[in-house]
Amino acid sequence: MKDLDYIESILELLENKLQLSRRDFSKASVLLSSGLLLSSAGSFALSGCDRKPEWKSISFLKILLHNFQLFDGLQNRLLKDRIILIEEDKIQGIERKGDLDQYRDYKAVDLKGWTILPGLIDNHVHITCPFMNGGDVLSKMDQQIEYNLRNCVMSGVTTVRDVGGSPGKISKFRSKADNNEIPGPRVISSLSMIAARKGEQLGWPVFMPYIRNPQIKEIIGGNFAERPATIRELKEITEEMIRMGAQWLKTLHHDHTISFYPRRIPNHTDEGYKAILEIGKKHDIKCALHAMFVNGFEKGVELGFHSLEHIPMDDVIPERYAEKFIAKGMAIMPTMMVYHDFLNHQIILELLEDHGKEYLIPEAVKQVSNIISKLLALEKRNLSEEEQRKLLADPRYFKEMFPNVVENIKRLNGMGAKIGIGTDSGTFRGLFGRYNDELRHMTSAGISNFDTLRMATVVNAGIIDMQEKIGTIEKGKYADIIAVEGNPLKNIEVMDSVAMIMKGGTFIKGKGVHGLNL
Numbered sequence: 045m046k047d048l049d050y051i052e053s054i055l056e057l058l059e060n061k062l063q064l065s066r067r068d069f070s071k072a073s074v075l076l077s078s079g080l081l082l083s084s085a086g087s088f089a090l091s092g093c094d095r096k097p098e099w100k101s102i103s104f105l106k107i108l109l110h111n112f113q114l115f116d117g118l119q120n121r122l123l124k125d126r127i128i129l130i131e132e133d134k135i136q137g138i139e140r141k142g143d144l145d146q147y148r149d150y151k152a153v154d155l156k157g158w159t160i161l162p163g164l165i166d167n168h169v170h171i172t173c174p175f176m177n178g179g180d181v182l183s184k185m186d187q188q189i190e191y192n193l194r195n196c197v198m199s200g201v202t203t204v205r206d207v208g209g210s211p212g213k214i215s216k217f218r219s220k221a222d223n224n225e226i227p228g229p230r231v232i233s234s235l236s237m238i239a240a241r242k243g244e245q246l247g248w249p250v251f252m253p254y255i256r257n258p259q260i261k262e263i264i265g266g267n268f269a270e271r272p273a274t275i276r277e278l279k280e281i282t283e284e285m286i287r288m289g290a291q292w293l294k295t296l297h298h299d300h301t302i303s304f305y306p307r308r309i310p311n312h313t314d315e316g317y318k319a320i321l322e323i324g325k326k327h328d329i330k331c332a333l334h335a336m337f338v339n340g341f342e343k344g345v346e347l348g349f350h351s352l353e354h355i356p357m358d359d360v361i362p363e364r365y366a367e368k369f370i371a372k373g374m375a376i377m378p379t380m381m382v383y384h385d386f387l388n389h390q391i392i393l394e395l396l397e398d399h400g401k402e403y404l405i406p407e408a409v410k411q412v413s414n415i416i417s418k419l420l421a422l423e424k425r426n427l428s429e430e431e432q433r434k435l436l437a438d439p440r441y442f443k444e445m446f447p448n449v450v451e452n453i454k455r456l457n458g459m460g461a462k463i464g465i466g467t468d469s470g471t472f473r474g475l476f477g478r479y480n481d482e483l484r485h486m487t488s489a490g491i492s493n494f495d496t497l498r499m500a501t502v503v504n505a506g507i508i509d510m511q512e513k514i515g516t517i518e519k520g521k522y523a524d525i526i527a528v529e530g531n532p533l534k535n536i537e538v539m540d541s542v543a544m545i546m547k548g549g550t551f552i553k554g555k556g557v558h559g560l561n562l
C-alpha cells in the first residue's frame with residue numbers, strides 16, 4: 045500500500061470514529077460465598093467473533109493453595125506436601141503441609157495434585173501486531189491486540205518483554221491488562237524499535253509505511269519501528285522513546301537479505317549503535333539488538349549490547365565471540381520458532397485452517413493464511429537466481445541453515461551462556477499462545493527440560509532485571525503461578541495445556557478448580 049492510500053484510509057476512518065473502537069466489555073461484579081473476595085473482575089467479551097465470549101478474573105484477600113507438586117524455578121525436582129500462602133498480589137510463605145484449619149481466614153484452593161510453576165516469561169514479543177495489512181489495520185487493530193494479549197496469558201505467560209510496537213497501543217493495552225479489565229500479561233516494553241531508514245522490513249505489518257506526521261502518529265499510536273535518517277534524528281527518537289516510558293531500547297543489525305544471494309540493505313552505522321547505547325546508559329536502560337547473522341552477533345558483542353535477539357543462522361558462532369559474549373554477561377533469546385516455522389509452513393497452514401479463529405480475527409486469518417500459502421508455493425518452484433535475489437527471506441535458505449541454529453544454541457548452552465526464551469510472537473506466523481512450541485524446540489535442540497524451564501522463568505526474570513519480583517515461587521515475590529497436569533521435568537508436552545493461571549494473586553484461569561468456576 046502506498047503512503048498516500050494509507051493516509052487517505054486514516055482520514056476516512058477519522059471521519060467515522062465509531063469504527064476505531066469496536067470493543068465491548070463491561071464491569072461485572074463477581075460475588076462469592078466465602079466473603080473474602082477482594083475485587084470484582086472485569087468481564088471481557090470479544091465482539092464479532094467465534095471465541096469464547098466471557099472472561100472473568102477472581103481475587104481474594106488471602107489465598108491458600110494446597111494439593112500440588114511444586115517446581116519452584118530453582119530445584120531440579122518437584123517438592124511435595126507444601127502449601128502456599130498468598131496475600132493480595134504477593135506470596136507470603138511456602139510451608140510444609142499441616143492442619144489447614146489454622147488458616148481459616150484464607151480462601152483454600154485445592155489444586156488437584158497438579159504441578160505448579162512460576163508464571164512463564166516471554167522475553168521477545170510484539171503484542172501490538174495486527175497480523176493484517178491495508179486499511180483494515182486501523183479499524184480492527186485493537187480487537188486483534190486483545191486476542192494477542194489473551195492468547196499470550198492463557199498459555200501461562202504472565203510477563204512479556206515487548207521489543208517493538210506502537211507506543212500508544214502498548215500503553216493503552218498494558219494498563220487494561222494490569223487492571224484485569226482484559227486478560228493479558230504484565231508488559232515490559234521498548235516501545236518502537238529504532239531501525240535504519242529503509243532498513244530491515246521483516247516482521248509485521250510489512251507494508252506499514254513509516255509515518256512522520258505527528259497528528260497521524262498520534263492517531264495510530266506511533267510507529268512499530270522508528271526510522272531516523274541522521275544521527276541527530278536517531279538521538280532524538282531514542283530520547284523520545286525513553287520519555288514515553290520505554291523500559292528497554294531495541295535496534296537491529298540486519299545488513300543483508302536472508303538468502304543464498306544476499307542483497308545489502310541499510311543498517312545503522314557504528315556511530316548510531318553507540319549513540320543508542322550511550323543514551324540508554326545515561327538513563328540506566330538496557331539495549332537489545334536484533335541479530336540473525338554472525339556479523340550481527342559479533343557487532344553486538346563488540347559494542348556491548350545487553351541482549352541479542354534471535355541467533356545466528358548463517359554460520360556457527362566463532363568461539364572467541366561466544367567467550368566474549370559470556371564474559372560480558374550478555375543474554376540471547378534464540379527465538380527458535382522463527383527459524384523452525386520455515387520448516388513447517390504446511391503444519392501452520394493446517395493450524396490456521398483448524399484453529400485460526402482462536403488466534404486471529406477473521407481478516408487476519410485470511411491474510412496470514414494467504415502469505416503462508418504463497419511461501420509454500422514459492423518453496424515448490426524452481427526460482428531463477430534473479431528471483432532469489434529479490435526475496436527478503438528465502439524459505440529454502442532457512443531450511444538449509446537450520447542446523448546452524450541448533451548448533452549455536454548447543455554451543456552457547458554448553459559454554460554456560462545466558463540463554464532466555466522468546467517466541468517472537470507477533471511476526472506473521474508467530475501467533476500468540478505458542479509458547480509451548482518454543483519450549484519443545486529448545487528441548488529438541490538438546491537442552492534439558494530443567495534448563496529449558498529455568499530459562500522460561502528464573503533466567504528470563506534476571507535478563508529483564510525482575511529477579512526480585514518474578515521468576516521463582518518464593519516468599520515476597522508476585523504470586524504469578526501456573527499449574528499443569530503432569531511433570532514437566534520429565535515430559536515437556538505437559539506444558540501444552542495450562543490448567544490454572546494466577547497473575548499477581550488474581551486467578552485468571554482455573555479449569556475445574558472448585559470454587560473458581562473460571
Ligand SMILES: [Zn+2]
Pocket residue numbers: 168169170207208468
Ligand atoms: Zn521480533
